[in-house]
Amino acid sequence: RENSRRAQRGAVTIFVAMIMLLMITVLVLAAYTLSTMNLQAAGNAQVRQEAIAAANQVIERVIDSSFTNNPSAAANAPYGVDFDGDTLDDYTVTLQVPDCVRATELAIPLGYSVTLGGLTVSSAWLTIWELDARATEATTGASVRVLHGVRVLLSDAEKTAVCPG
Numbered sequence: 001r002e003n004s005r006r007a008q009r010g011a012v013t014i015f016v017a018m019i020m021l022l023m024i025t026v027l028v029l030a031a032y033t034l035s036t037m038n039l040q041a042a043g044n045a046q047v048r049q050e051a052i053a054a055a056n057q058v059i060e061r062v063i064d065s066s067f068t069n070n071p072s073a074a075a076n077a078p079y080g081v082d083f084d085g086d087t088l089d090d091y092t093v094t095l096q097v098p099d100c101v102r103a104t105e106l107a108i109p110l111g112y113s114v115t116l117g118g119l120t121v122s123s124a125w126l127t128i129w130e131l132d133a134r135a136t137e138a139t140t141g142a143s144v145r146v147l148h149g150v151r152v153l154l155s156d157a158e159k160t161a162v163c164p165g
Contacts, residue, residue, distance in 0.1 A: 044142075047140065050091065050137070051135040051136070054081040054083070054135040055134070058135075059133050061079070062095060062098070068152055071129075072097045075097045079092070080092055081135070091136065092136050098131050100129055100162055102128040103127045103163045105126075124154075125154045125155070125163070127153070128149060128151055129152055130147065131149075133145070134146075
């Protein structure tokens with residue numbers, strides 16, 4: 001009798017230990033899965049922010065150039081962006097042809113003391129341009145689209161050449 005009770009206690013102890021071991025294993029697996037998902041989410045957020053930075057970098061390059069002279073030239077080739085300095089492009093940025101979406105003639109008073117180079121009193125146009133860039137990460141193919149608007153002051157001849165209507 002006493003041997004059977006000891007055997008029963010031993011079996012119960014082993015059974016409880018196995019259940020505890022199983023529960024600990026499930027907890028460890030759940031923690032591992034959650035940490036892996038968090039790491040992937042953080043990596044995705046980093047890639048997204050880098051892609052936005054790459055697109056913004058290219059848009060700033062284009063804005064600093066005289067893109068209004070020939071808007072279609074700004075979109076001719078993809079632009080490479082290297083963030084880590086290894087001479088390999090981490091992101092490829094393609095730019096749509098910048099679009100002049102609005103032009104408003106400026107009314108400059110005749111007595112205005114500041115003059116703008118190349119502009120006469122009646123030839124100043126405030127133009128609004130839309131720049132649309134898509135940055136694509138080289139290894140994963142993840143991409144993001146960035147849309148920017150910029151105002152550019154143009155002469156009448158420049159406005160007529162690049163802005164419809």
